[in-house]
Amino acid sequence: xxxxxxxxxxxxxxxxxxxxxxxxxxxxxxxxxxxxxxxxxxxxxxxxxxxxxxxxxxxxxxxxxxxxxxxxxxxxxxxxxxxxxxxxxxxxxxxxxxxxxxxxxxxxxxxxxxxxxxxxxxxxxxxxxxxxxxxxxxxxxxxxxxxxxxxxxxxxxxxxxxxxxxxxxxxxxxxxxxxxxxxxxxxxxxxxxxxxxxxxxxxxxxxxxxxxxxxxxxxxxxxxxxxxxxxxxxxxxxxxxxxxxx
Amino acid sequence: xxxxxxxxxxxxxxxxxxxxxxxxxxxxxxxxxxxxxxxxxxxxxxxxxxxxxxxxxxxxxxxxxxxxxxxxxxxxxxxxxxxxxxxxxxxxxxxxxxxxxxxxxxxxxxxxxxxxxxxxxxxxxxxxxxxxxxxxxxxxxxxxxxxxxxxxxxxxxxxxxxxxxxxxxxxxxxxxxxxxxxxxxxxxxxxxxxxxxxxxxxxxxxxxxxxxxxxxxxxxxxxxxxxxxxxxxxxxxxxxxxxxxxxxxxxxxxxxxxxxxxxxxxxxxxxxxxxxxxxxxxxxxxxxxxxxxxxxxxxxxxxxxxxxxxxxxxxxxxxxxxxxxxxxxxxxxxxxxxxxxxxxxxxxxxxxxxxxxxxxxxxxxxxxxxxxxxxxxxxxxxxxxxxxxxxxxxxxxxxxxxxxxxxxxxxxxxxxxxxxxxxxxxxxxxxxxxxxxxxxxxxxx
Numbered sequence: 001x002x003x004x005x006x007x008x009x010x011x012x013x014x015x016x017x018x019x020x021x022x023x024x025x026x027x028x029x030x031x032x033x034x035x036x037x038x039x040x041x042x043x044x045x046x047x048x049x050x051x052x053x054x055x056x057x058x059x060x061x062x063x064x065x066x067x068x069x070x071x072x073x074x075x076x077x078x079x080x081x082x083x084x085x086x087x088x089x090x091x092x093x094x095x096x097x098x099x100x101x102x103x104x105x106x107x108x109x110x111x112x113x114x115x116x117x118x119x120x121x122x123x124x125x126x127x128x129x130x131x132x133x134x135x136x137x138x139x140x141x142x143x144x145x146x147x148x149x150x151x152x153x154x155x156x157x158x159x160x161x162x163x164x165x166x167x168x169x170x171x172x173x174x175x176x177x178x179x180x181x182x183x184x185x186x187x188x189x190x191x192x193x194x195x196x197x198x199x200x201x202x203x204x205x206x207x208x209x210x211x212x213x214x215x216x217x218x219x220x221x222x223x224x225x226x227x228x229x230x231x232x233x234x235x236x237x238x239x240x241x242x243x244x245x246x
Numbered sequence: 247x248x249x250x251x252x253x254x255x256x257x258x259x260x261x262x263x264x265x266x267x268x269x270x271x272x273x274x275x276x277x278x279x280x281x282x283x284x285x286x287x288x289x290x291x292x293x294x295x296x297x298x299x300x301x302x303x304x305x306x307x308x309x310x311x312x313x314x315x316x317x318x319x320x321x322x323x324x325x326x327x328x329x330x331x332x333x334x335x336x337x338x339x340x341x342x343x344x345x346x347x348x349x350x351x352x353x354x355x356x357x358x359x360x361x362x363x364x365x366x367x368x369x370x371x372x373x374x375x376x377x378x379x380x381x382x383x384x385x386x387x388x389x390x391x392x393x394x395x396x397x398x399x400x401x402x403x404x405x406x407x408x409x410x411x412x413x414x415x416x417x418x419x420x421x422x423x424x425x426x427x428x429x430x431x432x433x434x435x436x437x438x439x440x441x442x443x444x445x446x447x448x449x450x451x452x453x454x455x456x457x458x459x460x461x462x463x464x465x466x467x468x469x470x471x472x473x474x475x476x477x478x479x480x481x482x483x484x485x486x487x488x489x490x491x492x493x494x495x496x497x498x499x500x501x502x503x504x505x506x507x508x509x510x511x512x513x514x515x516x517x518x519x520x521x522x523x524x525x526x527x528x529x530x531x532x533x534x535x536x537x538x539x540x541x542x543x544x545x546x547x548x549x550x551x552x553x554x555x556x557x558x559x560x561x562x563x564x565x566x567x568x569x570x571x572x573x574x575x576x577x578x579x580x581x582x583x584x585x586x587x588x589x590x591x592x593x594x595x596x597x598x599x600x601x602x603x604x605x606x607x608x609x610x611x612x613x614x615x616x617x618x619x620x621x622x623x624x625x626x627x628x629x630x631x632x633x634x635x636x637x638x639x640x641x642x643x644x645x646x647x648x649x650x651x652x653x654x655x656x657x658x659x660x661x662x663x664x665x666x667x668x669x670x671x672x673x674x675x676x677x678x679x680x681x682x683x684x685x686x687x688x689x690x691x
Contacts, residue, residue: 081340081482085490157533204485207336211483235486 003029006069007051008060009036010090013043014075017106020113020240021073022050024104028139030070035063061094064101071102071136076240078108084235092234095243099225102132107240116144116220117199117213121227122183126246129224130190133244137222144222147199148183149208150176176202205229210237252303260303262560269304269556276553277594280639281660288639289542292549304556313555314548315598317514318418318642322374322544324517328499329378330538331524332492336484338379342386343480351391351473353463357401357454360384364402365409365446369439371500372513373410373417373643377403381650390476392466395651396658400666401453403647404635408449408674410643411631412442415503418642419592419601419630421513426605427623431507437624441681445632449674456666488528495524543649547642554595558603566591567607577617577691578683581625584608585679588629593636593671601630621686628678635671638663 007021013036025032032051036043039055047053056063064072074091095103106113118133119125137144152172159168180200187196201208206229213221214237221239223230226246234241254260254268276295279286300310332338349355360380368376380402388395410416414424414434423429457463467473499520506513525532557563570587574580584604591600604626612619634641638648638660644667648658 081484081486082337082489082493085486085493153531153534157531207483207485211481215481232485232487236484 003031004067004069005030005032005071005073006064006067007032007034007073008063009075010060011037013040014106014108016108016110017073017075018043018047020106020110021104022047023112024073024140025051027141028136033067033069035060060090061098064094064098069101071104073104073106076105076107088235096231096234099245102242102244104242105234105240107238110219110240113142113219113240115218116142116222117147117209117218118144119209119221119223119227120146120148120183120187122148122179122186124226124228124246125224126226127190129226129244129246130187133222134191142220145199146187146196147201147209147212148180149201149203149205150179151204152176152202153204176200206232206236209233210239214238253301254303265304266560266562268302269299269560269562272299272302272304273553273557276549289546289549292546292553294549296549296552299552299556305552305559309559310552310555313558314551317421317512318598319544319547320512320514320518321372322547322642322646323539324514324519324521325372325375325378326539327521327535328492328496328517328524329375330535331488331528331530332496333382333538334485334530334535335489335492336482337489337492338382339386339482340484342383343482345383346387346390346477346480350477351465351467353393353465356387357398357457357463358450360398360402361405361450365405368406368409369412369416371503372415373406373641374646376406376410377643377647378650380406381647385651385654390480394462396656396662397457397460397462397666399647399651400658400663401457403644404449404453404667404670405446406643407631407634407641408442408446411628411678412439415506415513417631419597420627422598422601422605423623423627424507426609429623438627441628441678444681445674445678448677449670452670452673453666456669491524491528495520495527540646540649543646546645550639563600563603564607567604571607571611574611574615574622577619577621578686580619580622581679581683581686584622585625585629585675585682588626589633589636589671589675592630592633593640593668595639597630597634597641601626604630618691621682621691624682625679628682629675632674632678633671635667635674636664637667640667
């Protein structure tokens, strides 16, 4: 697989997707190929010499398979949540159904990507995923934060049934601290860093993470294909989302 | 199997006449405890009344069990589970934010938007379901706007009881009337819906005037910038896949409600089945979902059903109904007698057992009187449904709303409800019965 970046459109061209993709490619030194059903003159002129442009017909999945890029950048139209429940954008369907490629879904209206949440799961995130994303985000030069989520609700009912209120709270607090410590140690070991700052959250990952991202001004949420509720997390996000191979 | 022995039997005071008075005593005692809310919580009060009825032998355990309206209990559990999943999905937070944007925090707009929406939904959904839907949205929104939510919640519940009167599926008494009186969905639409639309307008005017006089419609946040900031700051935490599943199941449930009489299933059966399907499909932890089920409300119903079951078993309800039947001389005067009595009784006891007892009396009446009793069925529907607005225990939806707000740290007191509900009930019952009477006066019985 070459270090190239594929920007793909199915219907209209989203300028923000182009801008984010081109910015990322420029800072990381990736070659860019852009595929769209119809390329307007204005766009061609704007991208002249910076990317290879292609018009296409047919299934965008075939282009991804054929080009096999390092990163596929797709637009993600903004849809009201209740409408989103019954209408899934084509780009989400592609990213959800293919765990062989890395994807960046750029949210409609996202002018640039500055703040990034890099999600790490204690058990599911592989060494490869952590190294790849860390390398890319560092090269890109964005402000990124490691984040992990402890789903205490999973244990809460069980513990609260068997322990008095205060004791249960203390047990949960300790479990939370142990969880975050384990993630921190793992990151230190893989990345060879002495100090790691982690945003540690509590709740159900698929809901908590997207909500935290949008309420704290993050532009991008990064996760891996290995996360079991990946599709749900993508759907619940109102920010741009990147999904990397594990 | 040995003879069923009870405490009253052992004491030798178990003649039918004595049990008759004991059932009345239990009812009055339970009701007094419910009213004296400062000293007693209504749930243990009703449960004590119900269990005492069994303990003393006013009803046997089997009779007690039979007096519980299973359809109502199943409907409540089922819809509470479905609504709980929708709450978990963030659906109500999204609606709340939308309503906040549309009304821009204007109390009058909030009141009108919510009461009209509720009345409309109530016509096609059970009142309890509508209340379960609307109250969380309203509550969330009013708390953000620093407005006392209680009068708005009461107005919404009143609107749901009014709107629910319009159709066969809108209110449990109508389900009973439709079932026993053999009336179709369309019969209700033709005979009740036009009356209910007019009645709702007068009901709205009544509670708007009340709230205006009490200063409940004043804005608490007057600074436009602060209001915009509150509106913009609202971001819902949601789960789209869960919402999709919740809405699909809710939609199918509604569809089955519409056709429940055709497929021969009670709404309670439909709701409970669909709730089970939803739990299985979403793979949510049931215990977490059940945390939102109003078990207190269900226990309240259980106790109350048994207490009223005592009145039914000992023949008190029947005596009341027969007494009224003896007074009715023709259909036109019967509209007023049945309508007003139903309204009054529905304000005192839950309207379901009363409607049931009254329906059997009307069935008897059909065989014996020389006039067409159809107007009396509609009077019963109007009285029972609209009379449910008199007190907090008059209709299931009122109790459910009280339970919902209690969970959020608010309280709808018995007299808080009476102050607002009784005037609305009086106005709507009188107007509705007058319109029904006028219709039969003009077009003939």
